[in-house]
Amino acid sequence: KQEVTQIPAALSVPEGENLVLNCSFTDSAIYNLQWFRQDPGKGLTSLLLIQSSQREQTSGRLNASLDKSSGRSTLYIAASQPGDSATYLCAVTGTASKLTFGTGTRLQVTL
């Protein structure tokens, strides 16, 4: 059974810092990996999707990497802003298009 772990569970950084969120998964037989953002009381917004054959994806200040063989992904956020404050979820797609989610990292960016 696939298990996805995210570390840390919570993180507080001052505005302007670069930061890294970590995601690990136990079964490397994945189809893709997605990073989502969730704001309180809101739905999930897809940030980046990395196909299993890719090593990284970039979107603006976000960069996600994937090392499938070691079961790890990182989400790098450059020059953090208060508007980046949210919970970040990592999820892997395995067989039958089913997503397995991590429990998330709650990020707070302070002024």
Add this chain to the structure above:
Amino acid sequence: DADVTQTPRNRITKTGKRIMLECSQTKGHDRMYWYRQDPGLGLRLIYYSFDVKDINKGEISDGYSVSRQAQAKFSLSLESAIPNQTALYFCATSDPGLTAYNEQFFGPGTRLTVL
């Protein structure tokens, strides 16, 4: 306009009541999913459907049933609600033929409280 909508957005009900949560999508996707989110447990898959005639159980289907009324509509029912079904429920869609890498798109969620 939202591509994936869920109704209701919030619902409070009592133990033993039958509840239906509805999901509609305008993305034209074939695949639809229902997840629940509990604090500290992440999202877990309840049921999924790859087309109108295809329904599959997910990780935590006990106590739930679903109906795929049309390509665009996928409903989740709690036949007899119990307090531990209090959670945030999400609907999602995907279509490997229409989007790159079978990316999933989520609705805004339904917050259900069972007293």
